[in-house]
Amino acid sequence: MQTKLKVDKAVKAILLVSASFSILIVISIFVFIFRSSLPAFKEFGIQGLLGELTWRPANGMYGILAMVVGSVMVTLMALVLGVPLAIAAAIFLAEIAPRGVQAVVRPAVQLLAGIPSVVYGLFGMVVLVPLVRRIPVTGNSGYGLLSAAIVLAVMILPTITSISEDAIRAVPRSYKEASLALGATHLQTIFQVLLPAAKSGIGAALILGIGRALGETMAMIMVIGNSVILPAPLDNNPLTVFLSQARTLTGNIAVEINYASGLHASALFATGVVLFVLIMLVNVSARAIIHRGNPSAG
Amino acid sequence: MNVPDITSTNAMNLAEKRSAADLRRRQAAQKLSFGLFWLGALVVILIMLVVVGYVFITGFKSINLQFLTTPPKGGLSGEGGISTTVITTLYLVGLILAISAPLGIGAAVFLIEYQGQTQSGGKFIRSLLQVVNFGVETLAGIPSIIFGLFGYALFVSTLKFGFSLLSAALAGACLVLPTIIRTTQEALLTVPVSLREGSLALGATRWQTISKVVLPAAIPGIITGIMLSVGRIISETAVFYVTLGGSYRLPKNLFSGGRTLSLHLFYLAMDTNAFEKAMGTGAVLIVSIILINLIIDLISRKLSAGVRLHQ
Amino acid sequence: MNAIKLETHSYSLYYGKFRALEDISIEIPEKQVTAIIGPSGCGKSTFLRTFNRMNDLIPGVRTEGQALLDGEDIFSMDVVALRQRVGMVFQKPNPFPKSIYDNVAYGPRVNGIREKNVLDEIVETSLRGAALWNEVKDNLGKSGLALSGGQQQRLCIARALAVKPSVILMDEPAASLDPIATQRIEELIRQLVEHYTIVIVTHNMQQAGRVSDYTAFFFTDESRTGRLVEFNLTRKIFTNPQDKRTEDYITGRFG
Numbered sequence: 001m002q003t004k005l006k007v008d009k010a011v012k013a014i015l016l017v018s019a020s021f022s023i024l025i026v027i028s029i030f031v032f033i034f035r036s037s038l039p040a041f042k043e044f045g046i047q048g049l050l051g052e053l054t055w056r057p058a059n060g061m062y063g064i065l066a067m068v069v070g071s072v073m074v075t076l077m078a079l080v081l082g083v084p085l086a087i088a089a090a091i092f093l094a095e096i097a098p099r100g101v102q103a104v105v106r107p108a109v110q111l112l113a114g115i116p117s118v119v120y121g122l123f124g125m126v127v128l129v130p131l132v133r134r135i136p137v138t139g140n141s142g143y144g145l146l147s148a149a150i151v152l153a154v155m156i157l158p159t160i161t162s163i164s165e166d167a168i169r170a171v172p173r174s175y176k177e178a179s180l181a182l183g184a185t186h187l188q189t190i191f192q193v194l195l196p197a198a199k200s201g202i203g204a205a206l207i208l209g210i211g212r213a214l215g216e217t218m219a220m221i222m223v224i225g226n227s228v229i230l231p232a233p234l235d236n237n238p239l240t241v242f243l244s245q246a247r248t249l250t251g252n253i254a255v256e257i258n259y260a261s262g263l264h265a266s267a268l269f270a271t272g273v274v275l276f277v278l279i280m281l282v283n284v285s286a287r288a289i290i291h292r293g294n295p296s297a298g
Numbered sequence: 299m300n301v302p303d304i305t306s307t308n309a310m311n312l313a314e315k316r317s318a319a320d321l322r323r324r325q326a327a328q329k330l331s332f333g334l335f336w337l338g339a340l341v342v343i344l345i346m347l348v349v350v351g352y353v354f355i356t357g358f359k360s361i362n363l364q365f366l367t368t369p370p371k372g373g374l375s376g377e378g379g380i381s382t383t384v385i386t387t388l389y390l391v392g393l394i395l396a397i398s399a400p401l402g403i404g405a406a407v408f409l410i411e412y413q414g415q416t417q418s419g420g421k422f423i424r425s426l427l428q429v430v431n432f433g434v435e436t437l438a439g440i441p442s443i444i445f446g447l448f449g450y451a452l453f454v455s456t457l458k459f460g461f462s463l464l465s466a467a468l469a470g471a472c473l474v475l476p477t478i479i480r481t482t483q484e485a486l487l488t489v490p491v492s493l494r495e496g497s498l499a500l501g502a503t504r505w506q507t508i509s510k511v512v513l514p515a516a517i518p519g520i521i522t523g524i525m526l527s528v529g530r531i532i533s534e535t536a537v538f539y540v541t542l543g544g545s546y547r548l549p550k551n552l553f554s555g556g557r558t559l560s561l562h563l564f565y566l567a568m569d570t571n572a573f574e575k576a577m578g579t580g581a582v583l584i585v586s587i588i589l590i591n592l593i594i595d596l597i598s599r600k601l602s603a604g605v606r607l608h609q
Numbered sequence: 610m611n612a613i614k615l616e617t618h619s620y621s622l623y624y625g626k627f628r629a630l631e632d633i634s635i636e637i638p639e640k641q642v643t644a645i646i647g648p649s650g651c652g653k654s655t656f657l658r659t660f661n662r663m664n665d666l667i668p669g670v671r672t673e674g675q676a677l678l679d680g681e682d683i684f685s686m687d688v689v690a691l692r693q694r695v696g697m698v699f700q701k702p703n704p705f706p707k708s709i710y711d712n713v714a715y716g717p718r719v720n721g722i723r724e725k726n727v728l729d730e731i732v733e734t735s736l737r738g739a740a741l742w743n744e745v746k747d748n749l750g751k752s753g754l755a756l757s758g759g760q761q762q763r764l765c766i767a768r769a770l771a772v773k774p775s776v777i778l779m780d781e782p783a784a785s786l787d788p789i790a791t792q793r794i795e796e797l798i799r800q801l802v803e804h805y806t807i808v809i810v811t812h813n814m815q816q817a818g819r820v821s822d823y824t825a826f827f828f829t830d831e832s833r834t835g836r837l838v839e840f841n842l843t844r845k846i847f848t849n850p851q852d853k854r855t856e857d858y859i860t861g862r863f864g
């Protein structure tokens with residue numbers, strides 16, 4: 001009996017240690033990335049890194065503003081392209097599709113979620129970029145925001161669809177019944193009862209989608225062109241800004257870290273910090289917005 | 299007290315007239331919108347078919363036994379096959395799971411099974427649980443390039459493991475840890491409390507109960523989590539791009555660098571003009587993902603069948 | 610006797626292969642309260658949900674026989690139009706997570722009413738009709754979920770009245786309420802019946818005795834298929850049941 005209890009105690013200690021690992025990793029990530037970024041922050045200050053457009057490590061210039069703009073723009077474009085389709089698919093799966101059709105659409109979404117990002121990147125390079133290049137604008141290489149945003153839109157679609165579908169399904173049945181019993185059509189029930197009630201879940205899906213978009217690395221490197229420039233129209237037509245090349249924060253890190261040293265490396269860690277803060281910012285503000293719009297919840 | 303006759307006030311009558319006239323319009327709106335929803339679903343399926351179909355059709359052309367069994371030769375033309383990258387991928391999957399599965403399952407067991415324990419150092423455990431849950435949530439939201447950056451800073455540089463299997467495996471383990479913890483937690487939560495109580499009531503210790511009763515019942519869910527992690531490792535590129543080096547030779551030991559399948563695809567796409575070989579590699583990747591999805595489906599179907607039997 | 614509002618003829622309902630109701634023929638009079646009583650699981654709710662076709666929501670449901678509203682076949686009607694004529698109050702109060710005002714205005718709004726003054730008037734008259742106006746008139750912006758259970762149920766009744774139905778179906782509307790709230794709902798039912806046809810499911814026989822003019826007794830055996838045993842004036846059912854099973858049930862010999 002004694003040994004049994006001793007074993008119990010020992011096991012508990014071991015499990016406690018394994019549980020502590022996840023928090024240990026979080027702390028180490030913070031510590032290592034922040035610490036490694038300190039030299040760059042000390043040398044240039046937040047203003048010098050975030051306020052400067054020129055990134056030219058050979059000349060000691062480490063402005064990451066262009067990359068911030070690149071990441072934000074491609075993410076916004078991907079949301080514009082992807083979110084309507086993603087939520088439509090979620091509504092379709094949760095409310096409209098007959099069982100048999102669900103059994104076709106859901107695995108398709110699941111498969112889209114599983115395709116590795118390099119495969120999306122490759123598809124973008126081989127199929128999308130040549131298509132986009134056909135748009136007759138001088139300086140349009142096909143590589144750029146538009147191709148990247150299309151790829152990214154497809155990549156975030158499954159995340160947003162499946163979480164939104166769960167959110168819609170989680171709305172109490174009684175709301176739907178009440179609405180239908182009052183003579184609302186199914187469409188009215190979806191838009192006036194189910195979606196408002198699923199709003200915070202759909203919001204969470206969007207936050208996750210944005211996080212994925214901001215964090216996507218390889219596919220972006222493969223199709224966005226990676227030029228460190230502030231995206232700008234290629235000619236008089238302001239819409240050609242979408243054909244501009246760009247570089248994302250993630251791409252900046254991945255492309256250069258393997259051969260960087262000293263301040264250069266530190267500036268790349270600072271890029272990581274900025275990426276991290278950006279994602280946190282999205283999380284916090286999105287949560288605040290969801291809460292404000294939904295006083296009855298929680 | 300008498301209830302007023304509300305069935306024939308002006309407003310009510312107006313409402314009735316209006317709704318009769320409005321019904322057609324509402325139903326037309328519903329038809330049209332539902333048509334659009336069907337179209338949306340069709341577009342999603344088409345996207346999937348176009349991406350997968352294109353990769354398969356162009357990729358399968360370059361897939362043959364030789365492609366699968368010879369190592370890449372390097373160089374601009376992307377000569378050779380993918381054999382070493384397949385093996386490196388498997389090495390990495392094995393290593394990462396060897397590190398993250400025990401840690402993740404252990405953490406989940408602790409989080410779920412010791413939740414109710416408040417007698418011995420209750421307050422400490424409770425706050426620890428909160429902190430750990432927060433940690434898991436944070437980890438799950440961190441983009442993979444940050445894990446790569448971390449792995450590069452800690453394992454590659456500070457600990458001087460260099461660009462190596464070891465560095466990549468450690469960074470990859472951090473990446474999949476939240477997946478394993480979460481799926482195991484969910485699996486443990488589905489084990490009925492009565493099973494635990496039954497065992498404890500028979501005089502078994504908590505650990506005996508967990509190892510003999512709870513864990514076996516949760517195995518399918520845990521395997522699902524592990525398969526999800528395998529898929530994640532196979533797909534992941536960013537983390538390994540900055541920790542694994544990229545040599546296409548077979549790693550000799552833990553400290554040699556290497557190249558996974560998806561990393562190989564990236565190098566082929568970016569540094570060579572062997573697009574068909576890149577597509578072939580992509581096709582192999584998608585096939586493995588489909589297989590993994592099938593296994594997960596199979597398990598979850600078994601699981602829900604089991605649940606139905608229990609009820 | 611009043612005109613017939615609702616009727617079924619040889620009506621049966623199947624959930625997939627399971628027959629939940631068999632061969633039910635009944636004629637429910639207009640502007641009366643008809644109670645449906647019987648042991649739990651005998652198909653009362655299923656039968657009630659026939660009249661606003663709520664069973665359409667459940668996959669695999671199949672029916673045989675006829676169900677009529679004002680002599681028209683319910684199953685060939687437009688289901689949205691049907692539900693405007695036949696309102697429903699559920700067992701658990703289920704206000705939307707919206708304000709009191711928006712809950713009551715929901716029906717008129719989905720029917721295309723936008724004018725503020727019309728909506729205001731409908732909301733007020735409906736809340737008065739449900740005997741809730743005096744309690745909430747100063748708080749119309751408050752969430753419907755913040756009301757007490759009894760108030761929530763009256764809000765749901767007001768919400769149903771706002772669509773101007775001629776029939777109101779109630780599925781154990783007081784089952785989750787305390788005795789005082791229950792009493793208020795029962796009083797309300799007696800007042801509403803001046804203008805509406807009301808069909809109420811209840812497993813509480815005292816309640817059926819208090820509120821209803823007619824009572825239908827449903828019963829089931831090992832087959833679990835529900836059948837209509839007896840339908841008559843409530844006072845007759847309670848004083849002089851024709852069927853042995855009705856008598857046993859009323860005298861408490863069955864659960």
Ligand SMILES: Nc1ncnc2c1ncn2[C@@H]1O[C@H](COP(=O)(O)OP(=O)(O)O)[C@@H](O)[C@H]1O
Nearest residue numbers: 624629648649650651652653654655656667833
């Ligand atoms: N959605 C459903 N699917 C299958 N069977 C159902 C469903 N709803 C009810 N039933 C079955 O139909 C029978 C009648 O149910 P119900 O109408 O709810 O009875 P009551 O309201 O009298 O308690 C029961 O045996 C019940 O199990």
Ligand SMILES: [Mg+2]
Nearest residue numbers: 653654655780
């Ligand atoms: Mg019932």
